[in-house]
Amino acid sequence: xxxxxxxxxxxxxxxxxxxxxxxxxxxxxxxxxxxxxxxxxxxxxxxxxxxxxxxxxxxxxxxxxxxxxxxxxxxxxxxxxxxxxxxxxxxxxxxxxxxxxxxxxxxxxxxxxxxxxxxxxxxxxxxxxxxxxxxxxxxxxxxxxxxxxxxxxxxxxxxxxxxxxxxxxxxxxxxxxxxxxxxxxxxxxxxxxxxxxxxxxxxxxxxxxxxxxxxxxxxxxxxxxxxxxxxxxxxxx
Amino acid sequence: xxxxxxxxxxxxxxxxxxxxxxxxxxxxxxxxxxxxxxxxxxxxxxxxxxxxxxxxxxxxxxxxxxxxxxxxxxxxxxxxxxxxxxxxxxxxxxxxxxxxxxxxxxxxxxxxxxxxxxxxxxxxxxxxxxxxxxxxxxxxxxxxxxxxxxxxxxxxxxxxxxxxxxxxxxxxxxxxxxxxxxxxxxxxxxxxxxxxxxxxxxxxxxxxxxxxxxxxxxxxxxxxxxxxxxxxxxxxxxxx
Numbered sequence: 001x002x003x004x005x006x007x008x009x010x011x012x013x014x015x016x017x018x019x020x021x022x023x024x025x026x027x028x029x030x031x032x033x034x035x036x037x038x039x040x041x042x043x044x045x046x047x048x049x050x051x052x053x054x055x056x057x058x059x060x061x062x063x064x065x066x067x068x069x070x071x072x073x074x075x076x077x078x079x080x081x082x083x084x085x086x087x088x089x090x091x092x093x094x095x096x097x098x099x100x101x102x103x104x105x106x107x108x109x110x111x112x113x114x115x116x117x118x119x120x121x122x123x124x125x126x127x128x129x130x131x132x133x134x135x136x137x138x139x140x141x142x143x144x145x146x147x148x149x150x151x152x153x154x155x156x157x158x159x160x161x162x163x164x165x166x167x168x169x170x171x172x173x174x175x176x177x178x179x180x181x182x183x184x185x186x187x188x189x190x191x192x193x194x195x196x197x198x199x200x201x202x203x204x205x206x207x208x209x210x211x212x213x214x215x216x217x218x219x220x221x222x223x224x225x226x227x228x229x230x231x232x233x234x235x236x237x
Numbered sequence: 238x239x240x241x242x243x244x245x246x247x248x249x250x251x252x253x254x255x256x257x258x259x260x261x262x263x264x265x266x267x268x269x270x271x272x273x274x275x276x277x278x279x280x281x282x283x284x285x286x287x288x289x290x291x292x293x294x295x296x297x298x299x300x301x302x303x304x305x306x307x308x309x310x311x312x313x314x315x316x317x318x319x320x321x322x323x324x325x326x327x328x329x330x331x332x333x334x335x336x337x338x339x340x341x342x343x344x345x346x347x348x349x350x351x352x353x354x355x356x357x358x359x360x361x362x363x364x365x366x367x368x369x370x371x372x373x374x375x376x377x378x379x380x381x382x383x384x385x386x387x388x389x390x391x392x393x394x395x396x397x398x399x400x401x402x403x404x405x406x407x408x409x410x411x412x413x414x415x416x417x418x419x420x421x422x423x424x425x426x427x428x429x430x431x432x433x434x435x436x437x438x439x440x441x442x443x444x445x446x447x448x449x450x451x452x453x454x455x456x457x458x459x460x461x462x463x464x465x466x467x468x469x470x471x472x473x474x475x476x477x
Contacts (some may be wrong), residue, residue: 113331127462
């Protein structure tokens with residue numbers, strides 16, 4: 001099984017996985033395995049993420065979280081491949097997808113591992129009814145817990161991506177530039193996709209919906225520069 | 238006659254896989270795990286020690302209220318240790334692998350159980366101190382704070398088998414398992430909050446109302462859900 005199932009090989013023997021990456025031995029089947037595993041892990045964690053609000057939202061988020069991860073990867077795949085070519089790393093689109101999905105699969109393992117813990121915290125600590133103040137506190141606490149878990153998974157993914165690129169790209173400088181471009185592009189697109197597909201944790205003060213009615217009205221960065229920054233700086237928008 | 242002190246006799250080797258070996262020679266205990274001998278027995282003994290140690294610690298704390306509460310707390314304490322361990326098994330496996338573990342799943346479980354057992358033994362050793370303050374204090378906040386302070390060294394020494402495992406070549410780095418222990422501690426603390434009150438008798442069951450069927454009992458109100466930090470702060474506040 002260790003040889004056959006690539007996500008398991010990645011978890012149990014990261015060096016062997018990276019050796020396969022370097023030798024270009026991760027084919028379309030391997031990439032599909034990694035992508036499917038990422039979808040599964042995100043779906044399980046997504047259900048835990050929204051479970052406190054309602055089973056319906058849990059189902060929605062189980063579908064939406066894989067969409068965010070998978071969608072972001074596919075949207076930036078071309079850009080990543082072009083960046084790899086411009087930096088003369090010798091990596092093709094298949095290498096790019098294999099490396100990125102490998103990093104995401106490692107993050108997926110962390111999400112899968114912590115899903116029971118997150119579910120327990122949701123069930124034990126978050127009231128689903130009560131005064132507004134109690135619900136607001138519960139919602140904010142949930143946000144913090146999930147942000148911590150997702151950040152941890154993200155950091156592990158970045159570390160894994162960096163380790164893979166160091167093996168695949170001969171020049172350390174080119175590897176660092178490529179990692180910066182990939183992570184920057186992924187974060188830029190992923191944030192917007194996440195913004196469009198909200199709600200995820202589910203505010204207790206809004207109805208449960210698959211997408212907010214204003215999902216396409218403005219983007220995340222317009223929100224940050226139009227509302228958040230003026231508020232923080234004390235300037236009226 | 239030479240004027241030298243004869244070397245002390247070599248200490249008797251602790252039985253392999255025993256709790257004594259875990260405390261005195263965690264490196265050797267870890268080597269035994271890596272060797273893969275009698276893993277089932279190791280896990281059983283370690284989990285029993287962890288449950289017993291945790292039960293004793295909470296038993297001591299419960300004397301703050303009464304011996305009846307102490308008995309109830311002992312059962313809760315054992316349950317907390319075992320429940321937290323079971324809930325954290327998936328993360329134990331994944332985080333061990335991220336630490337570069339070359340071990341089988343059963344060996345990883347044995348390593349996690351060893352960490353929990355070390356903490357349990359430390360808790361058992363510190364239980365008399367907690368008991369002394371529990372029976373002679375009037376502030377629940379003080380007893381709760383003391384329990385947390387006393388649990389800190391237990392958490393610290395729970396790492397001993399992890400470093401032993403690294404020396405024995407079972408894992409490459411300790412970071413993943415350190416993180417796992419932090420997750421385990423959070424789950425255990427949240428379980429304490431879920432099973433509260435720990436330092437008081439449970440609230441009496443409500444009297445049946447005239448609308449209830451004769452002989453029926455009114456359902457007890459479920460405790461308010463809250464995060465362990467909030468619970469701890471509230472306990473400290475009430476104790477003031």
